[in-house]
Amino acid sequence: MDGTGLPLSRRQVASLLAGGATLAAAGxxxxxxxxxxxxxxxxxxxxxxAHITAFxxxxxxxxxxxxxxxxxFRTALVTRLVGNAPIDVSWVSDAxxxxxxxxxxxxxxxxxxDLMRYNxxxxxxxxxxxxxxxxxxxxxxxxDHMSFMVNTDILRRAGISAPPTTWDEVIExxxxxxxxxxxxxxxxxxxxADTWLIExxxxxxxxxxxxxxxxxxxxxxQDANRGAVRAAAFLRDAIHRHRVLSPGAVETGEINGxxxxxxxxxxxxxxxxxxxxxxxxxxxxPAAGNIRIALMPRGGPQGTNETCGWIRFYGMTPGAKNxxxxxxxxxxxxxxxxxRDTEGNYSLQRLLLTDLGxxxxxxxxxxxxxxxxxxxxxxxxxxxxxxxxxxxxxKDVISPWFGEWVETSNQVWQAVCLNRAEPxxxxxxxxxRWTALQRAFR
Amino acid sequence: MSRWFGYDQRSxxxxxxxxxxxxxxxxxxxxxxxxxxxxxxIVLTRPLRRPFVWFENYGRVFEDPRFWVAxxxxxxxxxxxxxxxxxxxVLVALLLNETFPxxxxxxALLLLPWATPSVVNGLMWKWIYDPNYGLLNGxxxxxxxxxxxxxxxxxxxxxxxxxxxxxxxxQMPLAALLLIVTMKAIPDDLYRAAKVDGxxxxxxxxxxxLPALRPGLMLVLVYETMLSIRHFDLFxxxxxxxxxxxxxxxxxxxxxxxxRSLRFGTGAAMAYILAxxxxxxxxxxxxxxxxxx
Numbered sequence: 064m065d066g067t068g069l070p071l072s073r074r075q076v077a078s079l080l081a082g083g084a085t086l087a088a089a090g091x092x093x094x095x096x097x098x099x100x101x102x103x104x105x106x107x108x109x110x111x112x113a114h115i116t117a118f119x120x121x122x123x124x125x126x127x128x129x130x131x132x133x134x135x136f137r138t139a140l141v142t143r144l145v146g147n148a149p150i151d152v153s154w155v156s157d158a159x160x161x162x163x164x165x166x167x168x169x170x171x172x173x174x175x176x177d178l179m180r181y182n183x184x185x186x187x188x189x190x191x192x193x194x195x196x197x198x199x200x201x202x203x204x205x206x207d208h209m210s211f212m213v214n215t216d217i218l219r220r221a222g223i224s225a226p227p228t229t230w231d232e233v234i235e236x237x238x239x240x241x242x243x244x245x246x247x248x249x250x251x252x253x254x255x256a257d258t259w260l261i262e263x264x265x266x267x268x269x270x271x272x273x274x275x276x277x278x279x280x281x282x283x284x285q286d287a288n289r290g291a292v293r294a295a296a297f298l299r300d301a302i303h304r305h306r307v308l309s310p311g312a313v314e315t316g317e318i319n320g321x322x323x324x325x326x327x328x329x330x331x332x333x334x335x336x337x338x339x340x341x342x343x344x345x346x347x348x349p350a351a352g353n354i355r356i357a358l359m360p361r362g363g364p365q366g367t368n369e370t371c372g373w374i375r376f377y378g379m380t381p382g383a384k385n386x387x388x389x390x391x392x393x394x395x396x397x398x399x400x401x402x403r404d405t406e407g408n409y410s411l412q413r414l415l416l417t418d419l420g421x422x423x424x425x426x427x428x429x430x431x432x433x434x435x436x437x438x439x440x441x442x443x444x445x446x447x448x449x450x451x452x453x454x455x456x457x458k459d460v461i462s463p464w465f466g467e468w469v470e471t472s473n474q475v476w477q478a479v480c481l482n483r484a485e486p487x488x489x490x491x492x493x494x495x496r497w498t499a500l501q502r503a504f505r
Numbered sequence: 506m507s508r509w510f511g512y513d514q515r516s517x518x519x520x521x522x523x524x525x526x527x528x529x530x531x532x533x534x535x536x537x538x539x540x541x542x543x544x545x546x547i548v549l550t551r552p553l554r555r556p557f558v559w560f561e562n563y564g565r566v567f568e569d570p571r572f573w574v575a576x577x578x579x580x581x582x583x584x585x586x587x588x589x590x591x592x593x594x595v596l597v598a599l600l601l602n603e604t605f606p607x608x609x610x611x612x613a614l615l616l617l618p619w620a621t622p623s624v625v626n627g628l629m630w631k632w633i634y635d636p637n638y639g640l641l642n643g644x645x646x647x648x649x650x651x652x653x654x655x656x657x658x659x660x661x662x663x664x665x666x667x668x669x670x671x672x673x674x675x676q677m678p679l680a681a682l683l684l685i686v687t688m689k690a691i692p693d694d695l696y697r698a699a700k701v702d703g704x705x706x707x708x709x710x711x712x713x714x715l716p717a718l719r720p721g722l723m724l725v726l727v728y729e730t731m732l733s734i735r736h737f738d739l740f741x742x743x744x745x746x747x748x749x750x751x752x753x754x755x756x757x758x759x760x761x762x763x764x765r766s767l768r769f770g771t772g773a774a775m776a777y778i779l780a781x782x783x784x785x786x787x788x789x790x791x792x793x794x795x796x797x798x
Contacts, residue, residue: 138764145549162550256747311636311656313748323637463550467766478749481661 096123097388099396102143103128103154104136110418114400114411121405124392134258137466144168144380151383151393154204157192157374158261161463164195170384171198177394178202181402181425189424192374192457201376202401203424205415208372208455209266210336210448211360216353217330220245226357230270230297233331233360237307240330248309250301251329253320254480255313256473264476265371265458266333268294272365275460275493280501282494287487290494293363295479295486303482313480325350333359336448340420340441356447359454372455374424377401422452464500471496543773550767562774572775574750575758578665582754583733585669586676590729591722593673594680599714601681602688612685619678627742630671634658634743658744661751668739668752676732680725687721688714723794727787734783755779 103111108130115126131139140153144166155163163169172178181202182190189206193199213226221240227233237249253263268275268284268291275284275291284291301308309315315323321341324332325348334342336356345351359370377400383393404410412423417437428434429449438445460468475493478484484492510518546558566572601612618626633640634657642654658664691714699709737756744752746761759779763772 138767141549141767145552166550166552256745309636309656311659314636314656314659314744466550467768470761470765474747474750477747481659481749483661483749 096125097392098125098127099151099389099392100127100149101129101152101396102140102150103130104133105130106133107415107419107421110411110414114414117404117410118396118399122395122399124395126396141168147382149382150380151389152377152379152396155201155376155378157376157457158461158465160193160195160200161461162466163378164198164200165463167381169200169378170381171200172202172379172397173198175394178397178402181398184427185424186426186452188372188455188457189374189376192372193376201378202397204375204377204401205337205412205421206372206374206424207335207337207422208452209262209333209359209370210339210356210451211358211370212324212332212334212339212342212354213357214324214327214330214350214353215355216327216350217245217249221330226355227331227360228358229366230360230362234301234305234307237330238305241307246328246330248307248328249330250308251315251320251324251332252298252308252312253315253317253333254298254476255316255319256477257316259317260473260476261458261460261469262335262371262373263333264291264294264472265460266359267297267362269369269371269456270294270359270366271297271362272367275458276497280462282497282501284497285487285490285494288365290490292486292490295476295490297362298476299479299482299486302480310481313477324354327353336422336451337420340437343441355443356451358447358451367454368451369454369456370451372452372457374457422448460497462501462504464497464504468493468497468500539773540777542769543771543777545770547770548768555770558770562771563778565771566774566778571750571753571758575753575755578750578753579734579755582665582669582672582736582752583730585666586672586733586736587726587729589669590673590677590680591725593677594684594725595718595722597677597681598684598688599710601685615678615681617678618675619682621675623675623738624742626671626675627739630667630674630739631658631743634667659748661748664744664748664751668743671739671743672733672736676729680729683725683728684718684721687718691717723791726794727790730786730790731783734786735779755782 101115111128111130115128119125136154137156137159140150143150144163155169160169164171179199182199185203186206189203190199192206193201193203211226217240218224218226218236221236221243223236223239227236233250240246240249252267254260265275271291271293273284273289273291273294275282277283283289286292298308302310302312317335320332321334321338323329324334325342327348327350339354339356341347342354343351348354358368361367377397379390379393379397383389399405400411402409409423409425409428412425412428413431413433415421416423416428417433420437420441435445438448442448460472462468472493475484475489479486479489543562544557544559545555546562547555597615601608601615621629632638636642636654636656636659639654639657641657642651645651646654657667695713696709699713704712735756736754737760740746740752740754740757741760746753746757755775756779759772759775762768762775766772
């Protein structure tokens with residue numbers, strides 16, 4: 064107070080005004096560069112934040128980053144998209160692509176050459192997984208597949224010289240391990256009714272030479288010869304007849320399965336490949352150093368070494384694409400994260416692999432010395448992984464009604480595992496639901 | 506308006522208006538809007554198509570076999586939870602109504618489960634039931650009651666009861682507290698007179714305590730029923746409706762239909778059916794049982 068009745072002196076007011084003007088100018092500058100609103104699930108948060116800082120520094124574009132747990136992510140994203148929340152870029156699962164594209168929540172990038180040029184350096188499988196009805200909807204965040212992992216220490220102790228190549232051999236070796244009291248349940252599968260279950264059962268079904276739907280999209284999962292019935296029967300027998308797989312599998316989620324396998328109490332497991340780093344890290348896993356990847360065993364007379372693969376990608380919303388300024392920023396963001404950074408490097412992809420084990424879709428990185436060192440250090444080499452990767456297939460049930468159908472699918476697989484339903488009848492239930500949803504969609 | 510209302514009434518109306526407006530916005534509007542949604546075939550993944558279907562969604566719900574599974578599971582869960590909670594609450598209230606050393610400490614401890622957040626409660630019981638390192642398996646094995654660790658939440662015949670147990674653990678303290686408050690209001694003279702007349706402990710309970718507990722019991726029954734019939738958090742955390750459909754209760758069905766299948770129309774219809782069932786049950790308790798208790 065200076066006696067003028069104002070709480071501040073004229074000089075103070077002038078300085079505040081000057082400061083305000085500077086802030087406003089800075090704000091206007093930031094406004095000119097703009098912002099990108101990006102949402103993802105709560106994974107690789109530290110790596111993403113670090114890359115966001117690098118992006119902001121390199122481009123001057125500010126990033127509003129939000130993340131939600133994976134289990135709730137689809138619902139959180141959908142409700143925001145329906146509510147026209149100002150999202151520019153989001154992580155998207157390949158499983159959601161058809162329904163998101165049909166709903167008009169994702170914009171295709173076919174007319175954005177700055178992004179499409181990365182197809183020349185991406186694995187074809189990844190590009191196909193981001194394509195729906197001939198339009199491509201993003202750039203890859205990472206691509207992975209289910210791997211068959213073995214605990215070599217248990218195999219050595221049981222006198223087993225080579226990992227199994229068929230599911231019959233898995234049972235046979237498991238029984239030997241069980242008889243020697245090395246492990247009560249040598250086989251470990253995570254069969255809780257969560258978002259991972261379809262990937263686990265798809266891997267198993269593909270390895271039995273089966274499919275859920277044919278090329279025309281008609282359900283064949285109920286077919287005893289070319290469907291998922293054999294895989295379902297294998298699970299039931301593994302739990303209830305041979306007792307090499309714990310009945311607790313039905314309440315074991317992916318993360319708990321990982322932890323359980325890491326304890327060294329199990330000889331065989333189906334695990335996402337990217338978990339190999341955690342499993343062989345002594346600070347995270349007592350079984351570290353003993354976990355190796357073998358080719359997916361073949362099942363039954365039509366068995367193959369195929370497995371289930373998936374990708375997650377950066378997708379742009381139509382709101383961002385249709386606004387010139389937002390589109391420009393979103394494209395730069397997607398390129399920086401899903402393509403090369405401003406230095407011309409695939410730095411995030413390399414970081415995600417070396418820090419977390421997340422495999423990439425980018426072919427030039429395969430010969431990167433840091434990448435090769437990673438596979439040698441954590442997986443004993445990358446040959447089998449490359450072989451398995453080439454045999455990975457995307458889930459054939461990806462469709463606009465996948466989100467609804469998978470609820471029924473999860474339930475019937477659990478019913479089989481609990482021996483409450485015959486495999487053929489259970490798959491028939493899933494097939495009937497598939498056909499009904501397919502008809503309703505038309 | 507001035508002909509109908511005096512100054513005081515007008516002032517009161519003006520002062521109350523903001524609260525009423527907020528209530529209308531946050532309570533009445535969502536209720537009416539969700540009813541409006543239940544009359545449309547809204548599937549979020551098909552945003553351009555939302556036809557008005559009158560009560561067709563309600564018809565679809567009744568034709569859905571999952572609905573009847575959920576009704577049965579909800580009924581079993583509610584009956585078990587309410588009955589066990591009420592019986593335990595009466596016993597605990599009787600105990601804590603007595604004077605003995607440590608009674609105050611025990612009363613304070615009683616409130617702990619009630620004060621525990623629902624999510625923490627769910628996680629705690631999930632760990633207790635864990636097939637690999639759970640406390641329950643450890644205790645039973647050490648006591649020689651089981652030969653090997655059991656997969657408690659993987660057993661479809663047991664899961665619903667195990668979730669009900671977790672719910673009872675959390676809900677019982679409040680019910681006991683309500684009953685203790687009611688018991689404290691019973692005059693000691695009645696018990697003294699009954700003793701003089703030679704009434705046994707059981708007779709005193711049946712003829713004095715129980716009739717005097719009517720209002721408290723009514724409150725507990727209505728409250729616990731409303732809570733159990735709509736229970737969701739424990740199912741989300743502990744079982745996700747499984748294994749198979751063993752814990753597929755109504756609230757889980759509403760969640761799956763609305764937030765997983767993204768069918769908001771039928772999801773809203775299911776939620777309305779659940780709300781109506783809760784309301785009717787509560788009304789029936791008050792209308793019919795209220796007279797007898």
